[in-house]
Amino acid sequence: xxxxxxxxxxxxxxxxxxxxxxxxxxxxxxxxxxxxxxxxxxxxxxxxxxxxxxxxxxxxxxxxxxxxxxxxxxxxxxxxxxxxxxxxxxxxxxxxxxxxxxxxxxxxxxxxxxxxxxxxxxxxxxxxxxxxxxxxxxxxxxxxxxxxxxxxxxxxxxxxxxxxxxxxxxxxxxxxxxxxxxxxxxxxxxxxxxxxxxxxxxxxxxxxxxxxxxxxxx
Numbered sequence: 001x002x003x004x005x006x007x008x009x010x011x012x013x014x015x016x017x018x019x020x021x022x023x024x025x026x027x028x029x030x031x032x033x034x035x036x037x038x039x040x041x042x043x044x045x046x047x048x049x050x051x052x053x054x055x056x057x058x059x060x061x062x063x064x065x066x067x068x069x070x071x072x073x074x075x076x077x078x079x080x081x082x083x084x085x086x087x088x089x090x091x092x093x094x095x096x097x098x099x100x101x102x103x104x105x106x107x108x109x110x111x112x113x114x115x116x117x118x119x120x121x122x123x124x125x126x127x128x129x130x131x132x133x134x135x136x137x138x139x140x141x142x143x144x145x146x147x148x149x150x151x152x153x154x155x156x157x158x159x160x161x162x163x164x165x166x167x168x169x170x171x172x173x174x175x176x177x178x179x180x181x182x183x184x185x186x187x188x189x190x191x192x193x194x195x196x197x198x199x200x201x202x203x204x205x206x207x208x209x210x211x212x213x214x215x216x217x218x
Contacts, residue, residue: 011186013193021190025183032175035168038104042165045103049161053154060147067140074137096149106164111153113146 011017097112 011190013190013197015194018187018190018194021183021187025180025187028175028180028183032172032180035172035175039165039168039172041104042106042161042168046158046161046165049154049158053151053158056147056151056154060144060151063140063144063147067137067144070137070140106160108157108160109153111149113149 011021095114097114099110099112100107101110102108
């Protein structure tokens with residue numbers, strides 16, 4: 001929660017106002033420390049996840065290259081029509097499980113693939129119609145789906161962390177550059193005005209006392 005900014009000249013110079021301003025300053029400093037720590041944590045997580053995303057993208061590309069190479073080789077051996085039957089006959093069904101976790105107030109997702117495969121007898125093709133390359137192609141494309149999910153999960157979380165870090169940084173800079181300096185200026189102004197008022201009261205008291213002493217002398 002941000003503390004509203006008020007022009008120094010409009011601050012009512014009373015002891016109660018000074019107390020309120022000091023409380024607001026303490027709250028602003030505490031908020032600044034907490035949010036700054038959160039920002040550091042988010043930036044560390046962002047850099048860590050960026051590296052993991054880069055590695056996952058590279059692994060995905062490698063799996064896709066392997067899958068397409070196996071597909072081209074198997075189509076050359078068994079033909080594209082048989083390859084289509086083999087891919088269907090593999091019967092690998094996938095479901096995606098979605099979960100989430102909260103980290104420093106940021107909700108991150110987790111994607112997990114659940115696979116269900118047909119056994120050898122349930123597949124709609126014979127071993128004579130397939131080859132090692134065809135099996136490798138189907139399995140590699142299935143593996144690529146795992147990699148795509150992982151890259152998608154990482155990139156979604158990266159964008160989420162980046163947005164949260166951006167918003168947190170805006171608040172941190174607002175506290176550092178505007179709210180805290182303004183509160184310090186207001187406190188300084190109120191203290192100065194209270195000291196002035198105290199001096200004026202003292203001078204009035206001296207004049208009154210001097211007048212009383214003068215009357216008593218006469």
